[in-house]
Amino acid sequence: MATKPTVAIHKFSSCDGCQLALLNMGEALVDLTGRVDIKHFAEAGVLDESAHVDIAFVEGSIVTKLDTQRIQQIRKNARYLITMGACATSGGIQALKNLAKHPASWPADIYPQPEFIDSLDRSEPIKAHVKVDFELWGCPINSRQISAAIGAMLEGVMPRDDREKLCIECKRQGHVCTLITQGEPCMGPVTRTGCGALCPEFGRACYGCYGESELPKNAVLARRFLGLGLLTDQVERRFQLIHPEPERTLGLGHGGQDD
Amino acid sequence: MGGKMTERRVTIDVPSLARVEGEGALHLKIEQGTLQHLQFKIYEPPRFFEKFLEGRHYSEVPDIVARICGICPVAYQVSAVNALESLFEVELTPWIKQMRRLLYCGEWIQSHSLHIHLLALPDYFHETTVLGLAAKQPDAVKRGFFIQEAGNRLIKFLGGRSVHPIGLQVGGFHKAPSLAEAAELHRYIESALPEAIAMAEWVARLDMPDEQQSFTSVALTSPHYPLETGRLKSDRGLDIGVDDYETYFTESQCPHSTALWSLLKGENYLVGPLARLNLNVNGLPPFLDRLLAKLGNPFPSQNMFHSMLARAVEICFALHEASELLRNYKVPDTPSVPVRVKAGECCGWSEAPRGLLWHRYQVDAEGIIRAAKIVPPTSQNQARIEQDLAQSLQAFGLEHSDEALRLHSEKVIRNYDPCISCATHFLRFSAERSP
Numbered sequence: 001m002a003t004k005p006t007v008a009i010h011k012f013s014s015c016d017g018c019q020l021a022l023l024n025m026g027e028a029l030v031d032l033t034g035r036v037d038i039k040h041f042a043e044a045g046v047l048d049e050s051a052h053v054d055i056a057f058v059e060g061s062i063v064t065k066l067d068t069q070r071i072q073q074i075r076k077n078a079r080y081l082i083t084m085g086a087c088a089t090s091g092g093i094q095a096l097k098n099l100a101k102h103p104a105s106w107p108a109d110i111y112p113q114p115e116f117i118d119s120l121d122r123s124e125p126i127k128a129h130v131k132v133d134f135e136l137w138g139c140p141i142n143s144r145q146i147s148a149a150i151g152a153m154l155e156g157v158m159p160r161d162d163r164e165k166l167c168i169e170c171k172r173q174g175h176v177c178t179l180i181t182q183g184e185p186c187m188g189p190v191t192r193t194g195c196g197a198l199c200p201e202f203g204r205a206c207y208g209c210y211g212e213s214e215l216p217k218n219a220v221l222a223r224r225f226l227g228l229g230l231l232t233d234q235v236e237r238r239f240q241l242i243h244p245e246p247e248r249t250l251g252l253g254h255g256g257q258d259d
Numbered sequence: 260m261g262g263k264m265t266e267r268r269v270t271i272d273v274p275s276l277a278r279v280e281g282e283g284a285l286h287l288k289i290e291q292g293t294l295q296h297l298q299f300k301i302y303e304p305p306r307f308f309e310k311f312l313e314g315r316h317y318s319e320v321p322d323i324v325a326r327i328c329g330i331c332p333v334a335y336q337v338s339a340v341n342a343l344e345s346l347f348e349v350e351l352t353p354w355i356k357q358m359r360r361l362l363y364c365g366e367w368i369q370s371h372s373l374h375i376h377l378l379a380l381p382d383y384f385h386e387t388t389v390l391g392l393a394a395k396q397p398d399a400v401k402r403g404f405f406i407q408e409a410g411n412r413l414i415k416f417l418g419g420r421s422v423h424p425i426g427l428q429v430g431g432f433h434k435a436p437s438l439a440e441a442a443e444l445h446r447y448i449e450s451a452l453p454e455a456i457a458m459a460e461w462v463a464r465l466d467m468p469d470e471q472q473s474f475t476s477v478a479l480t481s482p483h484y485p486l487e488t489g490r491l492k493s494d495r496g497l498d499i500g501v502d503d504y505e506t507y508f509t510e511s512q513c514p515h516s517t518a519l520w521s522l523l524k525g526e527n528y529l530v531g532p533l534a535r536l537n538l539n540v541n542g543l544p545p546f547l548d549r550l551l552a553k554l555g556n557p558f559p560s561q562n563m564f565h566s567m568l569a570r571a572v573e574i575c576f577a578l579h580e581a582s583e584l585l586r587n588y589k590v591p592d593t594p595s596v597p598v599r600v601k602a603g604e605c606c607g608w609s610e611a612p613r614g615l616l617w618h619r620y621q622v623d624a625e626g627i628i629r630a631a632k633i634v635p636p637t638s639q640n641q642a643r644i645e646q647d648l649a650q651s652l653q654a655f656g657l658e659h660s661d662e663a664l665r666l667h668s669e670k671v672i673r674n675y676d677p678c679i680s681c682a683t684h685f686l687r688f689s690a691e692r693s694p
């Protein structure tokens with residue numbers, strides 16, 4: 001019998017929600033271990049952080065000096081490295097820190113003894129530090145995404161990167177457009193598909209948790225939001241929530257004027 | 260002391276705890292048969308969520324606070340909307356109140372079941388993972404997954420997905436599910452309840468250490484078991500409303516932890532399933548009274564190893580509650596009520612799977628959050644965990660092998676189901692300092 005491909009699940013700064021794509025799989029998780037050999041997955045109880053593996057899945061963003069060293073080692077020990085979710089892929093909601101004027105002062109502002117806190121000024125995606133072979137976008141990712149990625153890799157091909165706009169998926173499902181009918185600032189036209197168009201299905205505007213789509217017309221959508229009556233800072237907040245980075249060109253100019 | 264050289268110097272270092280949510284470690288040092296040094300260390304880096312909330316519109320709060328925890332996002336959302344709705348004096352409809360409870364039942368079932376089967380049980384079968392356990396106890400693990408899925412389905416019913424659900428808003432829900440969806444879910448829940456009862460009976464038969472400790476239980480209480488609402492009580496006379504929390508509870512920093520420590524009048528205390536059941540054992544439905552009587556009802560209990568049974572009982576309760584709520588499900592005229600923004604300060608709480616979760620917000624007249632403070636369960640349990648470890652390891656016997664001591668320590672820590680990612684989002688420091 002051929003040896004099974006080896007897999008590791010690593011965690012950096014995160015909510016652990018993307019690991020639930022595996023832990024919530026139920027019996028499929030047990031089946032999965034028939035096809036791959038999990039070498040490291042701390043939350044599931046498998047500990048061998050320095051194991052050499054075929055695929056390393058990485059959750060979370062880089063926020064400490066120690067993180068910067070750990071990720072180098074993980075990269076060296078893995079044939080393929082795949083990021084899981086927003087924090088690992090774009091820096092995630094935690095990258096809101098990067099937009100703050102004085103993030104370096106946050107620990108000192110708050111903790112009485114900031115010298116105990118190892119915290120970099122920025123929350124950075126994995127690709128800012130090492131080469132990433134494939135990205136699973138989403139906050140959170142779902143079981144389907146990770147199963148599809150592992151399935152493709154087992155067949156010897158890279159998983160398909162679907163950057164289609166959520167808007168298209170939403171139309172296909174026949175939901176009522178929240179932007180047109182309710183004047184809601186829906187991010188669907190510039191957001192990556194993958195969630196299943198959940199928010200429009202629930203009658204609410206997409207808030208962009210799967211990150212930026214292909215060919216995003218950010219400035220056009222931002223102008224549309226102004227047309228709905230949103231102020232400049234409200235439009236900016238809309239674009240800077242789950243994936244505040246990389247910053248997008250909205251062409252809003254300064255002082256609340258649309259240029 | 261001096262003469263005998265039979266003492267053992269032991270240093271046990273667990274640099275990375277497995278089967279807990281987030282990043283924690285344990286250091287302990289035993290010299291001359293006594294515990295010289297013990298640290299339950301939370302080193303997951305700070306995540307600064309309260310800072311992210313500043314400058315955000317109140318309507319964005321449920322989506323932001325959900326991201327503090329992938330396992331208990333509903334708890335964060337509900338504590339937040341409880342706070343904001345109290346400030347805005349929102350009159351929720353009975354349907355909204357019922358559905359909040361239903362959604363919360365889902366999270367308890369999902370989180371507790373995940374903890375029992377994937378995180379805690381392997382310890383009791385000399386296994387390190389659920390996969391090893393599945394080889395030895397395939398039916399128990401299968402049943403566990405079936406129950407966990409009931410929780411996931413409940414959250415999806417009202418929230419679209421079980422991690423970071425999107426259905427909740429200040430003032431109600433975004434959408435009311437259909438009768439057909441409710442009926443289908445009801446069938447699943449009904450089929451899961453007998454499985455959960457069997458699971459609870461099975462858990463009650465597991466061989467657990469009999470170890471009594473003195474500690475204060477703190478939990479919300481309500482006549483119908485507390486999830487999303489109640490008054491905060493302790494088994495030592497505390498009885499307060501949500502706005503008085505900071506009068507009694509203080510937070511301080513410890514060098515070895517990125518989570519702040521919470522103390523009740525300077526003393527550690529317990530939150531979570533065991534504390535809840537200790538204070539609300541008289542609020543259970545009759546079928547659970549009968550079940551507990553059959554199992555020789557240990558509650559209220561001062562044995563932390565009864566935490567797993569407490570979780571199992573709460574799963575049964577939540578499935579039963581969910582079944583009742585779904586049986587009478589009706590599609591409402593509207594899933595939400597209008598909200599009128601008011602400036603001011605507000606507090607909200609609820610019983611997260613791991614215990615009390617308290618929020619405070621300062622909101623301006625435009626509905627923008629000016630300040631936020633969030634106190635999660637794990638930072639409240641942190642001081643208690645260290646005290647428990649010290650007592651429990653002495654009771655267990657320090658003469659045991661390093662491996663046995665390490666395993667016992669991990670069991671003790673897992674009794675609290677620590678959620679470390681939660682505990683290390685940023686907590687605004689009030690004026691308290693550790694000595």
